[in-house]
Amino acid sequence: MSDTEKIAAETRTEFGKGAARRIRRDNKIPAVIYGHGAEPLHVTLPGHQTMMALKHGGSNALLALDFDGTEHLALTKQVQVDPIKRQIEHIDFVTVIRGEKVTVDVAIHVVGDAAPDTLVVTENNTIQVEAEATHIPESIEVSVEKLPAGHQILAKDLVLPKGTTLAADEDLLIVNVTAQISAEALEAELEEAEAEAGIEHDVPDAEIADAQVEAAAEDAAIEADSAE
Template sequence: MSEKIKAEKRTEFGKGAARRIRREDKVPAVVYGHGNDPIHLTLPGHDTMLALKHGGANALLELEIDGTTQLALTKQVQIDPIKRHLEHIDFVAVKRGEKVTVDVPVHLVGEAARETLVVTENATVQIEAEATHIPEAIEVDIDGAEAGTQIHASDLVLPSGSTLLLDPETLIVNITEQQSEAALEAELEEAEAEAGIEREESDEAAEAPAAEASAEGEASSEE
């Protein structure tokens, strides 16, 4: 589903113009693609933010520009790291029925068996899908999965009309036996020893022999 957003063409460019646009709670954006010149736009900030949240990483927007409609696929979103508002958006122009290549997030469903460690080896999956039928996520069911379970790209259930572009043998999720704290510590010490790293003796460990020596000295003086 595409979200409808009313856009305005912009004629001012540069950092100063972009700052003025953002002060008005609007977002500078550019639409590329289909052999046309880039279209520079201004979008309403609040409505655009909601559309991107709803559509996910590959949000499809229906931009209304001067009485015409342009389908635009989100490709890059810049967000202010402190204020968290939209800084700039790059779109790619698409048409209904057109197939596009996108990276779709992997979403784990359920909980693996107890005392297991679930590692997502690939957080996204590259697929080809119709621009108007891009899934928000690819669900991977791990409910009750035991240690030793491996889920590869070929095991994924893709939406109808989507084609996997990854190597089918690509590991997506790996479920292993959860290591104890002692085993992790031993593994770390072994790795450090192989790397020639010597651990510094802790203060407590250093103080213990000193305390023992002091105690022995006191005992000798009393005798």
């Protein structure tokens, strides 16, 4: 369930890329809070504390942002991360009210071992559910223990925590247990698919040389037989 992390925020009055860079240089994070028909609230958050709160709370972290003497419950909606430095660049929140229900995507966590010679394919890594903002599950556990090939787990088969309801299509495929394919069969399927797609691979020079040597040897043998 979502724990409410309390963080002291500052109202942000400077905008643009230059202002955002200055904020990040001070080890802080620019953020915006949307929701409930109000004007967006632009704030600055302490970098390390916010990063740890998001790490602890997961993709649906719920934070209690305190600024201007008022506490705002804010649900994390989008986190922008620098792909190279792996630093948080910006966060979008949506304001919520205690007791209010929200629709969120929750991670699917597959546990257990299926029957021998099977392959477990997670078709959807998340599932959309409706839950109270202060009681959002961190993940939905799905057991594949001893399940045979051909078994499928749909959204309607999931066991949801109390107070959480399914918001996705009930027939959405979550996990598919299939028969394990051998390396030889997989290679054959790949070759067949490539042939149908018209994909041709260049033959390595070494293979060409070997083929030429074999052809020359066969020609020499034929000529020898003819001479006799």
